[in-house]
Amino acid sequence: MARFHRAHLQRLLLDSLPDRVDLQLRKRIVSVRVKSSSSAADEGVVIGFQEGTTVEADLLVGADGIHSAVRWAFVPGHAPRWTGGIALRSTFDVSLVEGISGLPDDAVFYAGHDRNLFVSRLGRNQFTVAGLLQFDPDDPQGLFRGAKWNAEGDVTQLRAYFKDWHPTARALVEATPYTRVHPNLLGAPLEMMVFDGRVALLGDAGHTHGGAFAAGGSLAINDAHALALALAHTWPTGDGGRPNNRHLAEALAFFDRTRRPHVNKLIEIASKQALDRQRRSQASGTQAESDCWLRERVSGLGDVAWLAEHDVESEFKAVIGSEVTTM
Numbered sequence: 574m575a576r577f578h579r580a581h582l583q584r585l586l587l588d589s590l591p592d593r594v595d596l597q598l599r600k601r602i603v604s605v606r607v608k609s610s611s612s613a614a615d616e617g618v619v620i621g622f623q624e625g626t627t628v629e630a631d632l633l634v635g636a637d638g639i640h641s642a643v644r645w646a647f648v649p650g651h652a653p654r655w656t657g658g659i660a661l662r663s664t665f666d667v668s669l670v671e672g673i674s675g676l677p678d679d680a681v682f683y684a685g686h687d688r689n690l691f692v693s694r695l696g697r698n699q700f701t702v703a704g705l706l707q708f709d710p711d712d713p714q715g716l717f718r719g720a721k722w723n724a725e726g727d728v729t730q731l732r733a734y735f736k737d738w739h740p741t742a743r744a745l746v747e748a749t750p751y752t753r754v755h756p757n758l759l760g761a762p763l764e765m766m767v768f769d770g771r772v773a774l775l776g777d778a779g780h781t782h783g784g785a786f787a788a789g790g791s792l793a794i795n796d797a798h799a800l801a802l803a804l805a806h807t808w809p810t811g812d813g814g815r816p817n818n819r820h821l822a823e824a825l826a827f828f829d830r831t832r833r834p835h836v837n838k839l840i841e842i843a844s845k846q847a848l849d850r851q852r853r854s855q856a857s858g859t860q861a862e863s864d865c866w867l868r869e870r871v872s873g874l875g876d877v878a879w880l881a882e883h884d885v886e887s888e889f890k891a892v893i894g895s896e897v898t899t900m
């Protein structure tokens with residue numbers, strides 16, 4: 574398994590873009606309209622941007638994150654909600670922790686009753702420390718209520734949360750130079766990840782699972798892979814010109830059938846886990862979890878091979894295979 578800092582992945586993607594791609598930054602989508610026209614020459618999707626410009630396209634890939642404006646255009650009212658989870662996260666040079674006794678080579682998840690700590694080496698000599706905390710999302714006076722994504726956090730607070738923990742964990746939070754606040758949101762599974770044969774939702778836009786299983790990066794990449802496979806299947810390279818309605822509608826249907834069952838299964842599990850965490854946190858003052866319960870809970874978390882080893886290419890082949898046999 575590979576872990577890396579988001580900025581390094583973005584640089585890699587940027588460096589891989591073909592020259593013909595016209596990348597425009599700071600363009601915020603505010604509206605989306607699929608044209609309904611009887612003329613093939615006048616079909617497509619119109620995307621409106623905040624500064625008043627518009628773009629017309631054959632296909633809109635909405636990969637605009639958990640607060641997706643593209644999703645909102647097709648599923649108005651679908652708003653992810655704060656689970657009460659807060660991650661205090663940072664990424665820094667591994668040299669800051671290199672001398673710590675017991676520094677793990679691989680990632681370690683330290684589990685506690687009402688908080689967890691995740692630490693891991695990342696690619697390119699980076700190291701990450703994430704303190705994962707649970708609060709009551711319905712408490713109007715609650716700490717971190719209304720917290721903004723990536724807001725500056727208080728590293729002394731992070732250290733205080735883990736001051737009685739295992740010596741290696743403690744040394745790691747002591748060496749952590751800063752922290753930033755990341756609230757965890759969760760939304761309902763979508764009934765469709767594609768719309769009107771012209772729009773697909775990818776990544777957090779298409780599945781609002783928040784930080785569950787720290788899987789969002791790989792899920793988003795697999796979404797993109799599935800869409801690329803589907804388009805290559807229905808609109809093979811070499812077909813000059815523009816894709817027609819059939820190419821796009823079939824590709825989007827294959828994409829949706831490849832990805833939606835998988836990501837929605839994750840959301841169902843994440844929702845149940847979020848509720849369990851909230852209940853435990855609310856009960857911590859009255860009926861606190863014993864160490865014995867904690868061990869049982871962690872060992873009962875179940876096998877996540879279905880997620881970590883999910884093979885999107887096999888899934889896609891199964892989807893198009895079932896299409897052929899049912900025709």
Ligand SMILES: Cc1cc2nc3c(=O)[nH]c(=O)nc-3n(C[C@H](O)[C@H](O)[C@H](O)COP(=O)(O)OP(=O)(O)OC[C@H]3O[C@@H](n4cnc5c(N)ncnc54)[C@H](O)[C@@H]3O)c2cc1C
Nearest residue numbers: 601602637638642660755776777783784787788789790793
């Ligand atoms: C607490 C927490 C911890 C997590 N930890 C991990 C982890 O360890 N590993 C992991 O893989 N995942 C983790 N995740 C999940 C991960 O952050 C996301 O799943 C992943 O970033 C999704 O990628 P994305 O490209 O779909 O969306 P994003 O990374 O959110 O990117 C969306 C992009 O769309 C742009 N955008 C937004 N609105 C508009 C608009 N209206 N118009 C145009 N552009 C717009 C944004 O500027 C941004 O560039 C975590 C999530 C949380 C909440």
